[in-house]
Amino acid sequence: MAKESGVTARDVSRHGAGRLHASGLARLKASGLRPTRQRLELAGLLFRGCDRHVTAESLHDEVTRAGVKVSLATVYNTLHQFTEAGLLRQVVVDAGRSYFDTNVGDHQHFFLEEEGYLIDIPGETIAVSNVPAPPEGLAVDRVDVVVRVKRA
């Protein structure tokens, strides 16, 4: 009578400001990723409800501080797998360090260089107009806006 793997699907749950979001387990299933202890823990931290910006190291620190043992290699693997699955997106603001964003919708960022901290700007807020047509043979993939801010 094995009891170990009795994880039941509670596909969707309510969180935060009444925002509907899928549980870690549901997200993993939908992506064809096995719900391992490590992935469930990381998904739990990432998808608790509010949008987050993490680096591999910050997430590894966080999961470790929570008393869960996950290797840094697994954190990197998981961040990339989640990104491929469309659960995360990568944000480039700093040469030398990768940020991952749980908000995969259309939006832009404030970036505090000094603290390495990102703040979302909703997609409808900023308007980027008159983007010229790219050179022959190229197509626009996305337009990223980074508003770099400093302590006043």
Add this chain to the structure above:
Amino acid sequence: MAKESGVTARDVSRHGAGRLHASGLARLKASGLRPTRQRLELAGLLFRGCDRHVTAESLHDEVTRAGVKVSLATVYNTLHQFTEAGLLRQVVVDAGRSYFDTNVGDHQHFFLEEEGYLIDIPGETIAVSNVPAPPEGLAVDRVDVVVRVKRA
């Protein structure tokens, strides 16, 4: 009668599409940087007239292919010194690699991720509107737009 250091200042010269620009030597002098063989060679490559985007490695390859011996450490030092002096600006489009831009005026970029290649978009072209006020205590330092493009 030492002839070695007889470098005379030709402060400004004409290049390209009739654009006025200072010679490498003049730029170095104005920045208080000693006109060493290495800096003069690198400034020569960077400020020949047309705007350029380089990485430390691409510039090192280029100067090396030109038959000039400059260490990679010196290329890094020089790129940073030129940036501090306002002769270059750094462009962040890729986590893991730094680009330096000889165009220090207001402009934005197309970025071809696959080739690691940047193309300028003149500053007057793109309009970014409705940038929200940054959180209390912070001031906007600059707004960067990166139009990521792919082979169609």
Add this chain to the structure above:
DNA sequence: TCATAGTTTAGAATAGTTCTAAACTGTTGA
């Protein structure tokens, strides 16, 4: 329960960049 494919992990390896400290060179003023 078993076989299998997928997953995790320690540690090695890599890429880009920065640091160190010793040798070298441009500048200055005697």
Add this chain to the structure above:
DNA sequence: TCAACAGTTTAGAACTATTCTAAACTATGA
């Protein structure tokens, strides 16, 4: 002209973020 000094270059070590390797482990489903 030329020492003296500060600034510069450089090889190689060191460092940071990230990826790779390959062996141990585990979820799955038959």
